[in-house]
Amino acid sequence: VSPARARTSLDEVVAAGRDLLEAGGPEAVTMLAVAERVGVKAPSLYKRLASRDALLAAIAKATAEDLGRTLEPLTRDPDAAAALRAVAHAFRAFAHAHPRATDLLFADLPSEARTTAASNVLVSEPLIQLAGRVAGPAHALEAARLVTAFARGFVSMELAGAFRLGGDVDEAYRYGIDVLVDALSSRGGGGARRPRARPVSGAA
Amino acid sequence: VSPARARTSLDEVVAAGRDLLEAGGPEAVTMLAVAERVGVKAPSLYKRLASRDALLAAIAKATAEDLGRTLEPLTRDPDAAAALRAVAHAFRAFAHAHPRATDLLFADLPSEARTTAASNVLVSEPLIQLAGRVAGPAHALEAARLVTAFARGFVSMELAGAFRLGGDVDEAYRYGIDVLVDALSSRGGGGARRPRARPVSGAA
DNA sequence: ACCTGAACACCGTTCAAGT
DNA sequence: ACCTGAACACCGTTCAAGT
Numbered sequence: 001v002s003p004a005r006a007r008t009s010l011d012e013v014v015a016a017g018r019d020l021l022e023a024g025g026p027e028a029v030t031m032l033a034v035a036e037r038v039g040v041k042a043p044s045l046y047k048r049l050a051s052r053d054a055l056l057a058a059i060a061k062a063t064a065e066d067l068g069r070t071l072e073p074l075t076r077d078p079d080a081a082a083a084l085r086a087v088a089h090a091f092r093a094f095a096h097a098h099p100r101a102t103d104l105l106f107a108d109l110p111s112e113a114r115t116t117a118a119s120n121v122l123v124s125e126p127l128i129q130l131a132g133r134v135a136g137p138a139h140a141l142e143a144a145r146l147v148t149a150f151a152r153g154f155v156s157m158e159l160a161g162a163f164r165l166g167g168d169v170d171e172a173y174r175y176g177i178d179v180l181v182d183a184l185s186s187r188g189g190g191g192a193r194r195p196r197a198r199p200v201s202g203a204a
Numbered sequence: 205v206s207p208a209r210a211r212t213s214l215d216e217v218v219a220a221g222r223d224l225l226e227a228g229g230p231e232a233v234t235m236l237a238v239a240e241r242v243g244v245k246a247p248s249l250y251k252r253l254a255s256r257d258a259l260l261a262a263i264a265k266a267t268a269e270d271l272g273r274t275l276e277p278l279t280r281d282p283d284a285a286a287a288l289r290a291v292a293h294a295f296r297a298f299a300h301a302h303p304r305a306t307d308l309l310f311a312d313l314p315s316e317a318r319t320t321a322a323s324n325v326l327v328s329e330p331l332i333q334l335a336g337r338v339a340g341p342a343h344a345l346e347a348a349r350l351v352t353a354f355a356r357g358f359v360s361m362e363l364a365g366a367f368r369l370g371g372d373v374d375e376a377y378r379y380g381i382d383v384l385v386d387a388l389s390s391r392g393g394g395g396a397r398r399p400r401a402r403p404v405s406g407a408a
Numbered sequence: 409a410c411c412t413g414a415a416c417a418c419c420g421t422t423c424a425a426g427t
Numbered sequence: 428a429c430c431t432g433a434a435c436a437c438c439g440t441t442c443a444a445g446t
Contacts, residue, residue, distance in 0.1 A: 004410040004446055031439060043440075044411055052439065106364065107311045128369075139379070141371045145361075146354070146380040153357025154349070160310065165332075167345045175343070176350040183387035208427055208429040235420060247421075248430055256420065 008038040010048045014058045021059060021100045029056065056104065063101040067094055068124065075126040080133035081181050087127065088151050088177045095155040103159060106152060135184040143184050150176055212242040214252045218262045225263060225304045233260065260308065267305040271298055272328065279330040284337035285385050291331065292355050292381045299359040307363060310356060339388040347388050354380055 016037035020029045031052055035042040049055050074090055077083035095102040131147065132140030154173055163169050220241035224232045235256055239246040253259050278294055281287035299306040335351065336344030358377055367373050 004412090006410065030437090032437085040410095041412055042438090043413085043442085046440075047410060103311070106360065106366075107307070141369060142376045142379045145358070145367065145371075145376050146383060149357035149361060149380065150350070150354040151357070152361060153353035153355070156310065156360070157349075157353060157356060162310075163349065165345060167349075172346045172349050175346045176353065179350060179387045179391065180383070183383045187383065208431090210429065234418090236418085244429095245431055246419090247423085247432085250421075251429060 007044075008040050008048075010058075012038050013045060013048050013055070014062055017055050017059050018062065018101060021104065022098060025100055026056070026104065029059075031055075059101065060104050063098065063105050066098075067091070067102075067105070070094055072126050075130040080130060081185050083130055084134050084147060084181050084184075085177055087130065088147060088181075089173075091151050092155050092173060095159065099159045103156065106156065131184070134181065135187060139184075139187070146184070147177075147180055150180060211248075212244050212252075214262075216242050217249060217252050217259070218266055221259050221263050222266065222305060225308065226302060229304055230260070230308065233263075235259075263305065264308050267302065267309050270302075271295070271306075271309070274298055276330050279334040284334060285389050287334055288338050288351060288385050288388075289381055291334065292351060292385075293377075295355050296359050296377060299363065303363045307360065310360065335388070338385065339391060343388075343391070350388070351381075351384055354384060 013034060016034045017029050020033055020037070029052070031042045031045055034055070035045055045055075049058065071087050071090055071094075074086045075083055077086065127148070128140050128144045131144035135143035154176060157163060158169060158173075163172075217238060220238045221233050224234075224237055224241070233256070235246045235249055238259070239249055249259075253262065275291050275294055275298075278290045279287055281290065331352070332344050332348045335348035339347035358380060361367060362373060362377075367376075
């Protein structure tokens with residue numbers, strides 16, 4: 001006789017999870033709510049995913065991929081300092097567009113699978129290379145971590161509502177990024193603020 | 205007849221919650237586990253706290269107070285740049301000593317009560333004044349946010365295990381703090397690295 | 409091969425009743 | 428005035444049974 005045909009898919013399940021996460025936070029990502037959204041009963045989800053934690057990890061991974069696709073092209077600007085600033089501002093814009101998912105990317109996961117995603121994207125090859133172009137190859141990794149840590153910290157505090165002492169928050173972010181990029185530039189290799197004609201990889 | 209006498213207290217309940225949090229993460233902070241620890245049944249906890257969220261908020265608040273007490277004295281060093289570096293390193297040490305609680309301070313809370321605590325401590329009066337001494341009064345708030353965001357971002361990524369590309373993590377933090385403090389100093393008011401005899405509050 | 413209903417363990421929370 | 432046992436709703440997860 002006819003075996004039951006699949007009524008949903010892993011992608012659909014993850015997409016439903018992302019919607020619920022953005023709409024109501026992690027606590028709204030219930031196996032029951034996800035199941036209802038994809039037109040299935042909760043136990044069926046376990047054909048696609050081992051657990052709710054695995055679902056959250058899958059959401060984090062999908063988000064990390066989106067973020068990576070958003071940022072990567074920006075690292076190619078021949079003006080390395082401008083590229084680094086652009087990446088930082090694009091990260092913040094992404095976080096504003098997907099606040100809960102960005103939070104999840106860094107923070108929420110129990111167990112191991114958690115920040116793997118975030119670290120792989122945000123301190124990944126293209127960003128480290130870019131940081132090396134700005135700060136000099138000897139400090140590539142440290143410079144990437146410096147910018148990443150600032151951006152992540154600023155945005156997470158901002159999303160959590162930690163900036164309630166007034167002041168222009170956009171301006172504070174721009175100030176921070178400018179200070180960082182300028183400092184890294186002047187410590188790093190050659191011309192700090194002069195755009196370079198093309199990427200260099202071993203400048204003194 | 206004799207009314208039942210109190211078998212525990214709010215302080216004891218919060219202390220039990222902090223122990224459980226540090227030992228097993230937020231999911232280990234169960235009303236049942238807390239109740240067992242203080243020698244009471246779970247429903248009795250609701251005489252002290254409105255909800256589990258209120259317990260987490262109380263834990264965050266207590267942690268914020270500890271952190272504030274740890275950092276505040278360091279802001280008094282007449283050498284403002286040295287003081288700012290010391291605050292940053294002390295914050296990281298605190299986070300290493302109380303990783304789950306520090307995470308909670310910034311991230312975990314549902315509802316409103318959450319990051320109130322963190323923001324009130326980490327971007328509070330003494331820190332803003334200190335940042336103003338380093339970067340000049342016009343940029344006090346932005347400079348405080350810059351250092352705070354970096355420290356919070358770095359430490360949270362570190363605690364989440366996001367730094368697995370090798371490199372000396374201690375050194376990366378020191379590098380970041382030094383770059384930041386130097387950059388703020390040279391942008392800010394008067395003598396960047398020369399210690400000042402006593403705090404100033406309105407330097408050009 | 410995927411689906412479902414029923415069931416289990418666990419948890420936050422309420423409440424009537426005890427002292 | 429604080430304590431408790433019992434109960435409820437909700438949730439993640441398992442599993443035997445259906446197609």
